[in-house]
Structures are given as C-alpha cells and as structure tokens.
Amino acid sequence: MFIAGILSWWYGPGWRERVLKMRESLASTMDYFSVGLLLKTLFSPFRQISAGKVNGPLSIQMRAFFDRLISRLIGAMIRITIMIVGLVTIFLFAVIGTVGVILWAFIPLLPLVGVTLWLIGWMPWTS
Amino acid sequence: MDQLVFDYSGHRAAKARIRQSLSGIWERLLPVVAILLLLSAGGLLYIGAAIGWLVAGIAIVPLIIKLWYTHELKELPIGKDARSIDDLLAGDILGQLPKKPTPKDIANAVGRVPGGQFFGARFGIGAGFLQNIASEDASQTINVWQEAMLIKEQTGLSEISGSVLAVALVRVFPNYEGLLAHLHLDDEDLTKGIHWQNHIHDLVLKHSKPKRTGGIARDWSFGYIPLLTRFGQNISEQIARSGLISVELEAHKEALDQLIGTFGTAGRQNIALVGPAGVGKTTIIHAFAERLLDATMKIPEDLKFRQVFILDASSLLSAAPGRGELENLIMQVLSEAYNAKNIIICLDNAQLFFEEGVGSVDLSNVLLPILEAGRLRMILTMDEQRYLQIGQRNPALVNALNRISIGPANKEETLAVMQDQLIMTEFQQKVTFMYQALQEAYRLSERYVHDLAMPGRAIKLMESAARYNENGLVTANSVQKAIEQTLDIKVGVASGEDEREKLLNLEELIHKRMINQTRAVGVVSDALRRARAGVRNQNRPIGTFLFLGPTGVGKTELAKALADVYFGGEGRMIRLDLNEYVRSEDVTRLIADGADDPTSLTAQAMKQPFSVVLLDEIEKAHPNVLTTLLQLLDEGILRDIKNREISFRDTIVIATSNAGADRIREYIERGYQLEQFEKQFVDELISSNQFRPEFLNRFDEIVTFRPLSKEELVQVIDLILGGINKTLALQKVSVSVAQDAKLFLVDQGYDPRLGARPMRRVVQRAVENTVAKQMLSGSVQPGSVIEITLEQVQQILGSEQQANQIAAETNPPLPPASTPTAS
Numbered sequence: 001m002f003i004a005g006i007l008s009w010w011y012g013p014g015w016r017e018r019v020l021k022m023r024e025s026l027a028s029t030m031d032y033f034s035v036g037l038l039l040k041t042l043f044s045p046f047r048q049i050s051a052g053k054v055n056g057p058l059s060i061q062m063r064a065f066f067d068r069l070i071s072r073l074i075g076a077m078i079r080i081t082i083m084i085v086g087l088v089t090i091f092l093f094a095v096i097g098t099v100g101v102i103l104w105a106f107i108p109l110l111p112l113v114g115v116t117l118w119l120i121g122w123m124p125w126t127s
Numbered sequence: 128m129d130q131l132v133f134d135y136s137g138h139r140a141a142k143a144r145i146r147q148s149l150s151g152i153w154e155r156l157l158p159v160v161a162i163l164l165l166l167s168a169g170g171l172l173y174i175g176a177a178i179g180w181l182v183a184g185i186a187i188v189p190l191i192i193k194l195w196y197t198h199e200l201k202e203l204p205i206g207k208d209a210r211s212i213d214d215l216l217a218g219d220i221l222g223q224l225p226k227k228p229t230p231k232d233i234a235n236a237v238g239r240v241p242g243g244q245f246f247g248a249r250f251g252i253g254a255g256f257l258q259n260i261a262s263e264d265a266s267q268t269i270n271v272w273q274e275a276m277l278i279k280e281q282t283g284l285s286e287i288s289g290s291v292l293a294v295a296l297v298r299v300f301p302n303y304e305g306l307l308a309h310l311h312l313d314d315e316d317l318t319k320g321i322h323w324q325n326h327i328h329d330l331v332l333k334h335s336k337p338k339r340t341g342g343i344a345r346d347w348s349f350g351y352i353p354l355l356t357r358f359g360q361n362i363s364e365q366i367a368r369s370g371l372i373s374v375e376l377e378a379h380k381e382a383l384d385q386l387i388g389t390f391g392t393a394g395r396q397n398i399a400l401v402g403p404a405g406v407g408k409t410t411i412i413h414a415f416a417e418r419l420l421d422a423t424m425k426i427p428e429d430l431k432f433r434q435v436f437i438l439d440a441s442s443l444l445s446a447a448p449g450r451g452e453l454e455n456l457i458m459q460v461l462s463e464a465y466n467a468k469n470i471i472i473c474l475d476n477a478q479l480f481f482e483e484g485v486g487s488v489d490l491s492n493v494l495l496p497i498l499e500a501g502r503l504r505m506i507l508t509m510d511e512q513r514y515l516q517i518g519q520r521n522p523a524l525v526n527a528l529n530r531i532s533i534g535p536a537n538k539e540e541t542l543a544v545m546q547d548q549l550i551m552t553e554f555q556q557k558v559t560f561m562y563q564a565l566q567e568a569y570r571l572s573e574r575y576v577h578d579l580a581m582p583g584r585a586i587k588l589m590e591s592a593a594r595y596n597e598n599g600l601v602t603a604n605s606v607q608k609a610i611e612q613t614l615d616i617k618v619g620v621a622s623g624e625d626e627r628e629k630l631l632n633l634e635e636l637i638h639k640r641m642i643n644q645t646r647a648v649g650v651v652s653d654a655l656r657r658a659r660a661g662v663r664n665q666n667r668p669i670g671t672f673l674f675l676g677p678t679g680v681g682k683t684e685l686a687k688a689l690a691d692v693y694f695g696g697e698g699r700m701i702r703l704d705l706n707e708y709v710r711s712e713d714v715t716r717l718i719a720d721g722a723d724d725p726t727s728l729t730a731q732a733m734k735q736p737f738s739v740v741l742l743d744e745i746e747k748a749h750p751n752v753l754t755t756l757l758q759l760l761d762e763g764i765l766r767d768i769k770n771r772e773i774s775f776r777d778t779i780v781i782a783t784s785n786a787g788a789d790r791i792r793e794y795i796e797r798g799y800q801l802e803q804f805e806k807q808f809v810d811e812l813i814s815s816n817q818f819r820p821e822f823l824n825r826f827d828e829i830v831t832f833r834p835l836s837k838e839e840l841v842q843v844i845d846l847i848l849g850g851i852n853k854t855l856a857l858q859k860v861s862v863s864v865a866q867d868a869k870l871f872l873v874d875q876g877y878d879p880r881l882g883a884r885p886m887r888r889v890v891q892r893a894v895e896n897t898v899a900k901q902m903l904s905g906s907v908q909p910g911s912v913i914e915i916t917l918e919q920v921q922q923i924l925g926s927e928q929q930a931n932q933i934a935a936e937t938n939p940p941l942p943p944a945s946t947p948t949a950s
Contacts (some may be wrong), residue, residue: 001141006191009199026339031422034342037432041348048350049464075347082344102247108191115185121177 010108018104022079022097029093046075085093131272134211135226139203143213144402146200147175147222149192150291157193161186191795198330205286212272215279217242217288227265232260243287245324248600249562250317251310252293260300270299282321290324311563311603320562323546330550339422340367341432350467354460358443358470359436363416385507386415390471391427395501400508400531405583407544408508411435412473413534415506418652419471433504435471436464454493464478465503477507481517484675491521498527501667512769541569541582548586556593560601567603568592571610571618574774575736592933610765610856614700615695616737617659617776629693630656636692642842644681646801647674647830650737651689651779654827668763671780671825673745675808676832677788683743686781690739701731701778702741705748714755718767729767732775740775742782746817753822786817794834805831835883841866843883847890855898857910862898868917875924887895 030036045051050067098107136138149157164186171179181402203221206214213221223236238254240547247253261413274295275287284291294317297303307313355361382400390396401410416435418424438460464470474480479487480494497503507528509517536544536813542565549560568589569581576584588609590641595605595612607618629636633652634645641648649884652669657663674682690700708717721730732740742748742756759765765778787808794804812818823829835843843863852861864872897919901907 001138005138005142005145006195009195010191012721013204014194014198022356028337028339030474032342034344034347037348044348046347048468051350052466078346079347083786092139095309107187108375109185110187114180117180118177118184122180123172123175123177125175 007108011105015101015104018101022094022101025097026090026093029090030086033082033089035083035086035090036070036084038083041075041077043072045071046078129418129677130209130211130276131269131270132211132216133224133228133268134213134572135224137206137211140213140221140510141208142200143203143218143222145222146196146203146218149200150222154193154196157189157196158295161189161193191515201456212276212287215287216275217286218291219233220287220292228268228948229263229269230261230267230296230299231258231263233259233268233271233292237289237292237296240289242324243293244289245288245327246293246320248559249323250312250320251561251563252297258294261296267299268627270516271295274298274477276320278318281382282318284321284325286323288321289896290321294318294321298535306832311566313675316562316566318343319542323562326543326546327550337400338367340420341422345432346469350463350468351469352463352470354456355436355470356465358456358460361434361436362413362473363420363434366413366417366421379407379414379587381532382411382531383415383418386411387418387426387430389529391430392503395498395506395527396503397498397501397507397528399525399528399530400533401511401512401530403510403535403577403580405581405587406533406535409475410544412475412506412508422582426488433469435473435506437473437475440476440488444486444488445583453488454490455503457493459488461497461503463905471504471506473506473508475508476768477509478517479512481521491524494817495521495527498524501527508942534579536582538569541585542566544582545569545585545589549589550863552590552593556596558593558596558599560593561594561603563603564601564606565589567606570714571606574776575610575614575616577733577773579770582614614736618777626659630659630839633693640680640688640846641685642693642835642839643848644685644832647672647681647832650828650830651685655689655693656675665776667776668740669731669777669779670758671760672782673823673826673829674781674783675787675812675829675831676785677789678785679832679878680832680834680884682781682783682832683741683882686739687742689779694738699735701735701738702743703728704743705752706744707749708752708794711749711751713749714751715768717752717755718765720768721775727764727767729771729773731774732765732778733767735772737777740778740779740780745782746783746784746786749820753819757822757825765941768947784818787812787815790851791831792834801831801833837870837873837877840877840883840886841869844869844872844876844884844890847887848894851894851898858902860898860902860907862893862894862913862915864915864920865917868893868915868920871917889924893923897907897922 002073045068050064050071133847159527166181168179168186169185171182173179200218203218203764213446216224217240219240220233220236223232223239225232228236232256234254237257238247243254243257244840269294272295275291278298279295282291294921297306297317300306304314307317320362326873386398400411402408412435418426419430419433419435422431443453443456443460447456464472480490481487483489498505511532514525514530536586545565545568549565553559565585572584573581576588578584579587588600588606591613592601592609595601595608597605608619610616633655634648637648637652651670651672654663654672658669661667674685676682686700686702687697691697694700702719707713716724717729718729719727719728724730725734728740732738745753755765760776760780763774763778765773765775767773788807790811794808808831809823813820813823829914847871848862848864855861872886872890872893877885878885879885879899894915896906897915898913901913907913
C-alpha cells in the first residue's frame with residue numbers, strides 16, 4: 001500500500017500539481033514585472049512628468065508638447081527595458097519549470113539508477 | 128455500499144494511518160535524513176567509493192515521502208465516490224480510529240485534532256468533556272456517523288472534520304440540551320462554531336496564497352506624491368504590506384459595490400459614507416482599498432491599483448497655522464492627488480474639514496468646488512448628525528455628495544466581525560476568547576455602551592474584557608467583570624458568599640434602619656433576589672414600585688435603605704423631586720444631555736446604571752413628564768435628548784406619592800387593616816383622576832404604607848438613639864433614654880399630618896442638648912453611659928407647645944430630615 005500509494009500520487013495528482021505550480025510561478029513572475037501593465041502604458045508619460053495640459057501661446061504649448069514627448073519616450077525606454085528583463089526571466093522560469101515537470105517522472109527511478117551505478121561501479125572521474 | 132459503514136481497510140483509511148505515523152517527529156526528520164544521505168553520498172563518490180551511488184539513490188526516498196506527505200497526506204482529499212464514512216472523514220481523524228471505533232475512540236481522536244481543540248478552547252467542549260459523555264458501546268457509533276452526516280449536509284462542508292464530530296458527539300448524548308444549557312449554549316451555537324472554525328481555516332488558506340498586487344512597475348504611470356505622503360496615511364500600502372483580516376458583511380458588501388459602481392462610472396467622483404460611530408465606515412474603506420489592490424478582482428480597469436489616502440487633519444493644521452496657509456496647502460495636496468491620477472482621497476471624520484473648532488477647520492469654500500466638479504475621487508465619512516448639521520449650514524455641499532448610508536450591524540454580523548477582530552486581539556493580548564464571551568460582549572454592550580454603534584460597541588467591550596482573563600481564557604465572566612469594573616454595576620448572577628448572604632437576609636438588613644412596612648420591604652427584596660438569581664425579565668427594570676401613604680411613614684427611607692444596604696451607599700440613589708417637573712417643558716430637563724445638565728435623569732442613569740431611582744411626589748409631575756416615564760417603567764429604557772437609548776434595566780424604580788393620605792388615615796382610624804382597603808383605595812385614586820390607570824398598571828407593585836403606631840414610634844426613637852450613639856462613640860460615651868422619656872418624646876415628636884418626620888429633630892434637641900451640657904460641665908468621663916430621664920427631657924423641651932413649634936418648623940416638602948422611618 002505504501003509504495004503503491006506514493007507512486008499513484010506521484011504520477012497522478014502530484015504531477016498535475018507540479019504543472020499547476022509551474023503555471024502559478026509564471027503568473028507570479030509576470031505580475032512581479034508588471035508585464036501586462038507595462039504593455040498597456042508603454043507610451044504614457046513617466047511618473048506623469050510634464051503630463052498636465054498647458055494653456056498659453058503656441059510656443060509654450062509646443063514646448064510642453066515636446067516635454068511630454070520626451071517624458072513618454074523616457075517612459076517607453078524604461079518600460080521596454082523592464083519588459084525585456086521580465087520576459088527573459090519568465091522564459092527562464094518556463095524552461096526550468098518544464099524541465100522540472102519532465103524530470104518529475106524520472107525521480108522515483110533514481111534509487112534504481114543508484115543501485116545500478118553502484119553495481120557496475122561506474123565512477124566518471126576515474127574511468 | 129452504505130455510507131454509514133466504516134471501512135477500516137479502505138485505501139483512504141490506510142493512507143490516513145500512514146499520515147498519522149508520519150506526522151510529528153518523522154515529518155521533520157525526513158528532509159534531515161535526505162540531506163545527510165546526500166552529503167554522505169557526495170563524500171563517498173568523492174573518495175571514489177561506488178557505494179555512494181546507492182546512498183544517493185536511497186536519499187531520494189525520504190524526499191519523495193516528504194513530498195507525498197506534504198502535498199497529499201497532510202490534507203487528505205475526500206474520497207471521490209464517498210461510498211463509506213471513511214471517504215468523508217478528515218484525514219487527521221481517520222488515521223487515529225481503530226478497526227471498530229466506539230464513540231469514545233472518536234472522542235479521543237477529536238480531542239487531538241485542531242477542530243476538536245477549537246471546540247475545547249472556544250466552547251468548553253474539550254477532550255475530557257467529550258470522553259465523559261461518549262459511550263464505549265461500538266453499536267452507538269453509527270448514531271455519531273449519522274449525526275455527523277446530517278451536520279455536514281446542513282453546513283455544506285465537504286468533509287467530516289473534528290469540529291463536526293465534536294458537535295455530533297454532543298448531539299447524540301441523550302440529555303444534550305441540558306448539557307448545553309450548563310455551558311450557556313444552545314444548539315444553534317454549535318453550528319455557528321463549525322462555521323467559525325471553517326472560516327478561520329479559509330482565512331489561513333487565503334493568506335497563504337500569493338497575492339497579485341501589480342508588481343514593480345505598477346505606479347510608473349502615476350505621479351509622485353511627496354505632499355500626500357507627508358500629510359496622509361496610505362492605507363493601500365499598509366494593506367499590501369500586512370494584509371487585511373475581514374469578513375464580508377452583507378451590509379458592507381452593498382456599500383462596497385456602491386463605492387466601486389460610483390467610482391467606476393462617469394459622474395461626480397465622490398461618496399459620503401454616513402453612519403453612526405462604530406458602524407464600520409473606516410473598515411469599509413479598508414476593504415475597498417484591498418479590493419483595488421487585488422489584480423484578480425473583477426473591478427473596472429480604471430480603478431485597479433488606485434491608492435486610498437486618509438488625509439490627516441491635525442498634521443495639516445499644524446503645518447499651516449497662518450491665515451490662508453491651510454487653504455493653500457490643502458489645494459496643493461489635492462492638486463498633487465489629482466495630477467498623480469491614481470489617488471482616492473479619504474476624509475475620515477469629514478466634519479473636521481467643514482466646521483471651526485479645536486482640531487478642525489472649515490474648508491468648505493475650498494472643498495466645495497472640488498466636490499462639485501467631481502473629478503478628484505474622494506470619500507468622506509461622518510455620522511448622521513454631523514451630516515445634517517453640515518447640510519443645514521451648507522446645503523450645496525450635501526447636494527454635491529453621493530450619499531451611502533451605513534446602518535449598524537445585526538447580531539449575526541457583529542459576532543462575525545468580532546470573530547475576525549479577535550484574531551489580532553488574541554495575538555496582541557496573548558489570550559483566547561470563548562464563544563460565550565463574544566455573546567456576552569454583544570449582550571452587555573448593547574445595554575451599557577452608548578457612544579458607539581454595533582459592531583464597534585461590542586468590539587470595544589470585547590477588547591476591554593481581555594484584561595480580565597482567567598488563565599489566558601476570556602470567558603463570559605471576564606466580560607461581566609469588565610463591564611462591572613468599568614461602570615460599577617452588577618450584571619452577573621450572585622456568586623460570592625457575602626452577596627448571597629446579603630440577598631437572603633435583605634429584609635433583616637433593611638429593618639435595621641426601617642420599622643415595620645413589612646410588605647414594602649418584602650416586595651423590593653424579592654425583586655432584587657429575582658434579579659441577582661438571573662430569573663427576572665432582562666428587558667425591564669429590576670423592579671418598579673409605587674409607594675403610597677402619608678408623609679413620614681418610611682417611603683423615602685426604604686429607598687435610601689435599599690441603596691445603602693445593597694447598591695453600595697445612599698449615593699447610589701438617583702432622586703428626582705417631581706414637584707420640580709410641573710410644566711410640560713420640564714420633559715426636556717428630565718432627558719437633557721449630561722454635558723449640558725449633569726442632574727438630568729438620563730445623565731445620572733448613564734453615570735450610575737446600577738442604582739435606586741426615586742421619583743418623589745410623582746402625583747405632582749406634569750402629565751407629559753409621566754408619559755415620558757412610561758417607557759422607562761415598561762421597557763427600562765429612556766431616550767435622551769440626543770436620542771441615545773439609556774438603560775434603566777439595572778435600577779429599582781420607586782415612585783412615591785402622598786395622594787390620598789387622608790383617606791388612608793381615615794381607613795386606619797375606622798379600624799381597617801391595610802389589606803382590607805388597599806385595592807379599593809387604588810380604585811379611588813383612579814376614579815378621582817389623581818392617577819391614570821395606564822400609569823398605575825406600569826408598576827410591578829403598588830404598596831400602601833400605613834401610619835406608624837406608638838409602639839413602632841418608640842422603635843423609631845431607638846433607631847435614632849442608635850445613630851446618636853454611633854456619633855458619640857468617638858467620645859467614648861453612650862446615651863440611654865428611660866422608657867417613660869421615650870414615650871414622652873413620641874407624644875411630642877409625632878404629628879398625625881407629618882408622621883414621624885419631626886421626630887428626629889425632637890429627639891436630637893432633647894438628647895443631644897442634654898449630652899452636650901453634661902459633657903461641657905465635665906460630669907461625663909470616657910466610658911460612661913449618660914442616662915436621660917423623663918424630667919431632663921421635659922426640662923429641655925419645656926412644654927408641649929415648644930415641641931409643636933419644633934414640629935411645625937419641619938415642612939413636608941423640604942429635603943428629608945432623615946428619620947429611620949420618616950421621609
């Protein structure tokens with residue numbers, strides 16, 4: 001019962017749970033890097049700097065327009081940088097998670113592998 | 128298969144037993160063993176020993192077991208088809224049950240799991256208690272399963288937990304209702320206990336889940352807010368840091384939906400939360416801020432991750448003391464909030480911003496245009512009274528606001544809020560609250576805490592009760608002690624030996640300062656005994672009595688004696704001379720606010736809820752005053768001028784009247800006994816329009832006092848002499864009056880119109896003057912007894928005429944010259 005219980009959980013609910021955990025971890029990473037929000041606000045003025053409406057002569061309005069444009073460009077640059085960092089991290093997490101899910105299937109076999117290697121006496125650094 | 132059969136050999140039961148054997152020390156040892164084995168394997172492989180592979184392979188086994196234990200066995204999921212009871216039993220219980228469990232085995236298991244321990248701590252239904260009531264007959268087990276299944280269905284739970292089984296074990300006990308009564312519980316309370324335990328379990332799960340709060344770039348599109356950070360409190364940030372423990376009340380849920388609805392659509396972006404203090408307005412704002420921060424919530428995109436700032440009126444005032452500076456500063460703060468684009472400003476206790484006073488300032492002129500424009504999101508909180516006052520002064524302001532009314536929570540909601548609130552209180556004060564304590568806090572706060580609404584008033588009492596814990600446990604008794612200490616009243620059932628003795632011998636104690644009037648003394652004593660034994664109607668005063676009779680027969684004295692003997696001193700008597708309430712407008716004085724008139728009836732009862740209320744000469748009061756008093760006599764409450772409910776439910780109300788005094792004397796002179804004419808006499812009072820029948824019907828008892836006989840008056844003199852001797856005890860002398868002198872004093876001191884009222888002055892003049900003369904002449908030595916003879920008394924009083932003159936000096940309506948029987 002003991003071994004059957006472990007194995008039935010390992011290759012059933014346990015494996016499913018592993019996949020769910022990986023998805024949860026990807027979602028948390030996406031939330032941490034605010035990927036969705038960064039995309040939505042990619043060209044918004046950074047920290048609302050120079051974002052307000054300005055009334056006055058054309059020259060002042062033109063200056064305000066360029067100030068706002070610079071604020072938007074700086075904002076977009078910072079956001080793109082963070083998005084790239086975030087996406088790379090997410091990609092790494094996805095790879096690690098997928099490998100983890102695949103390896104999960106082989107973990108219960110490791111004691112057998114250990115026995116086999118011991119029996120054949122394989123030592124990589126001495127052969 | 129029958130669902131009520133227990134399958135010991137089933138897969139789930141076997142897993143539960145494995146869980147049981149792995150819990151505790153093994154659970155902690157497994158990862159340690161795995162790490163040690165891996166380290167050993169590394170070492171062996173490093174030195175070239177191939178056995179290291181075997182050790183490494185073995186190291187995986189405890190890791191696998193640990194993972195299995197943590198992710199499946201620890202919270203063993205219920206069986207898919209639920210074919211037998213073991214498929215539905217919680218894993219922690221199932222793993223402890225033997226092959227053929229008896230109810231006692233179940234009780235044993237329940238006592239060791241969190242659900243059972245919860246019932247032990249919160250309800251007093253602990254392991255020992257369950258074992259005492261559980262049968263050892265295995266054939267009775269099916270009844271427990273049956274009851275547990277029923278409870279599971281009623282409560283909508285997915286599994287049969289320890290708390291469900293604790294309740295099932297209680298319910299299968301033959302006389303379980305008697306058992307619950309002993310614990311001051313009823314059947315419904317047990318079901319609530321299961322929900323409570325389940326709610327705490329859910330809260331723990333909720334807080335252990337990762338939160339989605341927007342991430343590092345959440346606020347990059349929004350402006351900097353240095354001024355707001357200085358003058359406001361960012362409650363969103365506080366919630367993001369520590370989380371919020373809250374229960375979603377129906378009343379609050381509606382307000383929250385309205386908040387989100389108003390801010391999520393076009394229109395004036397402001398809301399006024401209006402409701403009494405303690406109703407939970409600030410809690411709603413906290414819950415609102417929490418919703419906005421939760422990325423998984425279904426709210427308009429425009430509201431997501433908005434931050435709620437509570438403006439601090441006092442720091443704004445202190446930063447801008449000069450004229451016009453404050454207006455300037457507030458404009459800067461609000462502009463900053465508007466430009467930041469993600470701020471919701473909250474003016475908690477908004478009246479501080481709309482009226483001049485200490486710690487408040489009228490900023491209506493600055494705030495009104497902003498509120499009318501409705502572009503900056505603002506929440507204002509205030510109580511109904513302030514809202515009306517502001518509306519009266521500045522109707523445009525109120526018209527600019529979207530109002531949401533918040534009503535007080537009902538009992539169920541209040542208990543739910545208290546259960547959530549006590550998690551923090553228990554952690555801070557290192558105590559555990561029993562369910563009975565929460566119920567008692569609700570009951571007593573409803574009666575005695577006036578300045579807050581529910582649930583705030585119950586929470587206030589609950590928190591103060593923590594100090595009166597008994598070995599870390601806060602019981603109903605702790606709550607009673609808290610209110611008794613705070614308000615100096617008695618709310619529990621008499622338990623001390625002294626108090627019980629006093630109650631049982633109350634008549635005797637009162638008669639130490641009262642002569643005769645046995646019936647009156649008996650009815651008030653009975654009322655008090657009923658109250659302290661807990662068998663009286665809790666929704667009325669302890670007792671309401673109307674004392675009828677001529678002046679000087681002991682009506683007021685009985686009220687004083689009662690206040691002195693039981694309520695802790697004559698100062699415990701609230702006395703109102705109703706001949707001062709003869710006009711219709713005097714009703715206002717009767718129910719005036721304590722801050723304006725501390726002598727009003729309501730103000731005094733608020734200060735001293737446990738007292739004797741003496742309404743002297745009630746027949747002289749204006750009919751409107753009597754009508755106002757009807758509710759007091761009927762329900763034990765009176766609303767003051769501020770519409771606060773003042774409780775008189777811990778008072779004894781005694782009304783006195785001289786109405787019909789001549790008729791009583793007439794009856795007595797004709798040789799009638801009190802019992803023979805009492806009913807007829809009351810009828811006469813009604814038919815002569817001296818009292819309305821609906822008023823007299825409000826009293827528990829109408830007691831007629833009869834004039835005192837000569838023999839009784841001699842006893843009155845003895846009581847007065849007792850008082851004089853008490854005073855003389857300081858000089859180490861005492862006084863004794865001859866019997867014939869006493870009879871002379873009775874003749875001189877008694878007036879048929881004034882009763883025994885002049886007696887004290889006559890006795891004082893006769894006895895005290897004699898004693899004073901003897902002491903000054905040096906004929907009295909410490910330790911001696913001064914004998915006063917008839918001749919001495921006659922000499923002092925001179926003649927009967929002189930005595931009558933003394934008697935005439937004392938007018939009945941004057942404040943009492945306190946004689947033992949006379950009032």
